[in-house]
Amino acid sequence: MSITDKQEHSKNPIRVIFMGTPDFALPGLHALADTPDFEIVGVFTQPDKPAGRGQIMTPPPIKMLSEKLSTKAGENNKNSWPIYQPVKIKTETETIKALVPDLIVVIAYGQIIPPAILDIPRFGCINVHASLLPKYRGAACLNAPILNGDTTTGVTIMKMDAGLDTGPILRQAKINLNGRETLEELHDHLAAKGAEILIPTLRDFTAGRIKPQRQDNKAATYVRTLKKSDGRIDWTKPAKEIERLIRAYNPWPGAYTEWDGKIIKIITAAPETLLKNSRPAGTFFRHQGKLAISCGQDSLVILKLQAAGKKAMTAAEFLNGYKIK
């Protein structure tokens, strides 16, 4: 028996249930699995569902990572863990009790956790949320700061209560925005940031070194879940706003418009806009060898786009093949 093994046993690891579903939750699960003083006793994630062309049954990202990590743990003579994919978490109260968790960590699980479950672990349920609460409660917390042109955002680790993202705060980490990042970049950045502060925060909290701070409900804002149709560009808006929307919705739900009867995804637009604009909103035109689209205020230079059925192409490639005046 090695020294590290002895340390693990002597520390009497904290029993953790992890609940999460999409990519955003991956770094958190990884961090927990890598930390000897926390023992994963179960993972909950959403059921497999049909996805992609052909509607093939696809497991959520957390299931795939969980299986990999759990198998590896078993091979290393450490405890592996079961994976649960209940349709409704509220029916799993007894299952969860039987796992005797000290703590439940929830990252983008995708279902509301009822109070009956919140109360099971002695340390409660801890959630990682990708905004500086109480700002941007809700699902679109990653899109909102880009869409609104904020200069900062961050992650919050909180103790969950019955409300949606209303629980008392354990710790926050702030990051600066440079006005050019896409949703994808912000997503990856904050997923990593959340995982980075998760372990030290859990250690401090379970050791009694953190007093959860109640949120200021008066300062709270809420962002509803995005729909695919939110990505449809309204060209009567100012170019500056549209450029932010393109970054905030890339890659999902994607900013798109219709041209010549086809759906065109706008993937990247230039951050600077053209001042002159005499054309009707939504008109595609050439300007100094570049592709531009007129907006309600100013015009937007398009850098990268994708027509339905085609691969993504640069504006120059688009101009070569399609006839734009």
Added chain:
RNA sequence: CGCGGGGUAGAGCAGUUGGCAGCUCGCCAGGCCCAUAACCUGGAGGUCGUCGGUUCGAGUCCGACCCCCGCAA
């Protein structure tokens, strides 16, 4: 069997009722200009996704397959 679009020169596209494979850009060589995302001249570069069928003749019509993508999730 979820719905749909597409594979033609390095890139993006066109190709009419089957009849010599084109356009824009790029590339190579040369020219012009104070200068250019400018212009002029010449040039290279394609087994038209694959296999089979119909035909005097197939990028084009028929069949099968492979690959890419949008919707949807």
